[in-house]
Amino acid sequence: MSARIIVITSGKGGVGKTTTTANVSMALARQGKKVVVVDGDIGLRNLDVILGLENRIVYNLVDVIEGTCSLKQALIRDKRVDGLYLLPAAQTRTKDCVTSDQMKTLCEELSPDFDFIILDSPAGIESGFRNASAGATEALVITTPDVSAVRDADRIIGMLESMGKSSINLVVNRLRPHMVQNGDMLSVEDVLDILSVKLIGIVPEDDSVVVSSNRGEPLTLSAESPAATAFSNIARRILGEEVTFLDVANMNKGGLLQGLMRLFKRS
Amino acid sequence: MGLGFFERLFGSSRGPSKKMAKERLQLVLIHDRTDITPELMDALRRDLIEVITRYMDVDEKNIELGMDRDEKEGQIALEASIPVLRLKRGSQIKAKPQA
Numbered sequence: 001m002s003a004r005i006i007v008i009t010s011g012k013g014g015v016g017k018t019t020t021t022a023n024v025s026m027a028l029a030r031q032g033k034k035v036v037v038v039d040g041d042i043g044l045r046n047l048d049v050i051l052g053l054e055n056r057i058v059y060n061l062v063d064v065i066e067g068t069c070s071l072k073q074a075l076i077r078d079k080r081v082d083g084l085y086l087l088p089a090a091q092t093r094t095k096d097c098v099t100s101d102q103m104k105t106l107c108e109e110l111s112p113d114f115d116f117i118i119l120d121s122p123a124g125i126e127s128g129f130r131n132a133s134a135g136a137t138e139a140l141v142i143t144t145p146d147v148s149a150v151r152d153a154d155r156i157i158g159m160l161e162s163m164g165k166s167s168i169n170l171v172v173n174r175l176r177p178h179m180v181q182n183g184d185m186l187s188v189e190d191v192l193d194i195l196s197v198k199l200i201g202i203v204p205e206d207d208s209v210v211v212s213s214n215r216g217e218p219l220t221l222s223a224e225s226p227a228a229t230a231f232s233n234i235a236r237r238i239l240g241e242e243v244t245f246l247d248v249a250n251m252n253k254g255g256l257l258q259g260l261m262r263l264f265k266r267s
Numbered sequence: 268m269g270l271g272f273f274e275r276l277f278g279s280s281r282g283p284s285k286k287m288a289k290e291r292l293q294l295v296l297i298h299d300r301t302d303i304t305p306e307l308m309d310a311l312r313r314d315l316i317e318v319i320t321r322y323m324d325v326d327e328k329n330i331e332l333g334m335d336r337d338e339k340e341g342q343i344a345l346e347a348s349i350p351v352l353r354l355k356r357g358s359q360i361k362a363k364p365q366a
Contacts, residue, residue: 039345059270146294147288183283190289 003111006118006238007040007136009160013123015144016173019209020201020231021120022050024077026141027220027235029084033115036075038106039089041122041134042097048088051121052080052216055157062090065102071109078222085114095127100134107135125159133160138167140200140234145186146172150194157197169200171234177251188248200233202246297334308332311345321361326350 008021013231018041025037038061039047040267048054064087071087078084087110095252112115119134133139140218141159145152160168174190179185188202206227212219219228220235226246312332319325331348 147292150292151295151299155299158300163340180285183285186285190285194289194292 001115002253003032003036003107003114003117004138005107005111005136006116006138006140007121007133007165008118008142009121009129009133009156010142010149011129011154011156012143012149015149016171016203017123017142018046018050018120019141019213020142020171020203020234021047022218023220023228024235024238025116025118026051026078026081026084026218027232028118028236029078029081030220031235031239031254032083034083034085034113035116035118036085036087036110038087038110038117038119038132040103040119041130042089042128043094043110044087044122045091045092047120047264048086049216050213051078051086051218053086053088053169054216057088060088060090060170061094061106062097065098065106066244069108071091071113087232091226095131097218098131102130103131103134125155129156129159133163133165137165138169139165140172141197142173143191143195145172145180145188145191150186150191154195157195163250170197171193171201171203172199173201173203174205175202175246175248177248181247186243199245200237201230202248203234204246204248204251211219216264218235268340315347315365321355323354324352327350 008017021037025035029035037051039045039048040061041047042062043058048057053076056076059069060070061074062191063069064071064074074087076086076088077087083122102241107117107119117135119132119136122128141153141157143149157168170192172191176185176190188199192199204226206225208219208223208225209227212223217223219225220231230246233245236243298344312330315332316325316327316330320327329350331346333346334344
């Protein structure tokens with residue numbers, strides 16, 4: 001078994017990298033894949049909390065790299081889903097305590113045992129991002145449909161291209177269909193025009209994301225909200241399936257139920 | 268004062284704001300991507316002057332050079348404004364430098 005290694009990054013902070021990492025990884029595991037998620041945000045870890053696994057952390061990624069413990073000791077198996085494992089970041093260290101080479105070696109060590117290694121990159125373009133991306137061959141770039149995020153996404157795409165990543169795909173997150181319909185928010189087409197990169201997901205703004213992080217239960221564990229469906233669809237497309245994208249133009253403003261029904265009719 | 272006041276304030280009379288967002292992004296990314304440093308702009312300017320002065324005398328100090336959005340076409344363009352002093356006669360035009 002040789003794993004597909006995907007980094008989830010964005011440039012801009014707060015656009016949904018960790019949420020996407022948690023949900024897509026869980027969706028992949030639910031599809032029967034063996035997935036390890038690696039939290040690359042050393043010093044500001046959040047993947048553990050979003051997954052609801054924060055109470056089970058004993059060792060972390062830095063411990064493994066420094067040889068304090070074995071990889072096996074640090075990996076946390078998610079008991080809710082078969083095949084999902086978390087390698088947490090250190091909280092009391094900083095990003096300069098690992099190197100790109102060490103991260104590459106870590107990925108090589110993990111690769112034989114997993115179908116997917118998903119790395120959650122921190123925001124920014126400095127060593128945190130570079131280290132998280134070092135071992136990856138594929139990248140998911142997350143953006144929201146606003147000027148700042150798209151600008152930063154462009155920069156990060158440029159950097160990923162110059163790092164030689166073979167596959168770079170875009171997720172447009174936190175879309176508000178009624179604002180797009182009114183012309184008050186960039187549409188997915190606008191964003192694709194500007195970034196010229198392949199689209200792999202459209203995720204609508206969804207209150208249930210907040211609730212899920214409150215509970216430490218990723219949406220794709222069991223929920224059926226629009227965002228949950230969107231994240232599951234991203235996982236399916238990663239696996240090579242052709243899934244129709246969310247029809248933003250025809251999504252109802254307040255009609256969450258109607259929007260849901262259209263989604264279900266399409267899939 | 269009613270709802271109408273707020274509508275006018277926040278944009279229904281100015282049209283949808285996403286058009287502005289898209290245009291601003293396209294312009295800003297041209298600069299971000301090509302990383303046109305002042306040094307590069309100077310080099311571009313010197314090269315342009317060198318070529319143009321083969322055909323005409325220009326007021327070099329008053330040349331304006333910049334990237335902007337063409338109002339009509341909506342395309343990003345390199346815009347140059349080059350005041351011409353006089354055109355050279357055919358016999359005065361130097362041959363291109365050999366490569």
